[in-house]
Amino acid sequence: MNHPDINFRQLKFLEDLPEAESKQLVGLSELRTYSDGHIVFSQGEKLPGVFVVSSGALKIFRTTPKDKIQVLDILLPGQCIGEAQVLSDSPAATNADARGETKCWLIPSRALRQTIRQSPIVAEVILKHLAGKILHLVPLIETLSLHSVPERVAQLILDHLGKTPDKNFVEFVETQEELAQHIGSSREALNRALRLLSDLGIIHSTFPVVRVTDANKLLRYSKG
Numbered sequence: 001m002n003h004p005d006i007n008f009r010q011l012k013f014l015e016d017l018p019e020a021e022s023k024q025l026v027g028l029s030e031l032r033t034y035s036d037g038h039i040v041f042s043q044g045e046k047l048p049g050v051f052v053v054s055s056g057a058l059k060i061f062r063t064t065p066k067d068k069i070q071v072l073d074i075l076l077p078g079q080c081i082g083e084a085q086v087l088s089d090s091p092a093a094t095n096a097d098a099r100g101e102t103k104c105w106l107i108p109s110r111a112l113r114q115t116i117r118q119s120p121i122v123a124e125v126i127l128k129h130l131a132g133k134i135l136h137l138v139p140l141i142e143t144l145s146l147h148s149v150p151e152r153v154a155q156l157i158l159d160h161l162g163k164t165p166d167k168n169f170v171e172f173v174e175t176q177e178e179l180a181q182h183i184g185s186s187r188e189a190l191n192r193a194l195r196l197l198s199d200l201g202i203i204h205s206t207f208p209v210v211r212v213t214d215a216n217k218l219l220r221y222s223k224g
């Protein structure tokens with residue numbers, strides 16, 4: 001299958017592969033398009049392969065029987081999901097839905113496993129991606145286990161502020177419900193945390209705009 005409309009070498013998932021292996025996987029993949037909010041896959045489903053985001057984004061999250069949501073990651077173009085399920089032949093441990101119109105290249109499980117058996121380099125790249133995801137989850141687990149909701153909110157503000165270091169304020173594009181899902185709390189708890197940080201004189205919140213009045217104090221507070 002020919003895909004002249006995209007340079008796969010620019011995708012993080014394939015950039016470390018030799019050209020021959022990269023072209024082989026490209027030739028076996030297919031492009032899938034999802035509308036905003038479309039469920040790409042759900043917990044417990046058997047995945048057809050590895051999804052590589054081409055445009056848009058995928059929200060990766062888990063849900064509980066009580067409908068609580070924990071967002072684990074937002075995958076941007078070049079990032080992928082499904083390696084662990086392909087290698088272990090296990091069902092999806094998370095859900096994924098599209099944020100905005102999203103396009104993903106699907107590399108079928110059988111094709112990827114065959115390529116891994118034939119090429120140690122492909123196997124090494126897959127392991128590198130899996131290791132990176134484990135390292136990404138370590139601070140998330142630490143945050144949820146060891147930090148209070150106000151401390152998580154402080155870190156959330158710092159993370160967004162770091163994307164625009166020349167400013168002393170954050171203008172969130174996410175709703176309070178979405179932000180609460182990122183830090184493993186409820187919208188009410190997030191609101192209380194914002195009020196607490198405001199009362200302490202660390203921030204001034206007129207959500208969705210949060211102005212940081214004392215960045216050093218905010219950093220100390222985020223660390224507990």
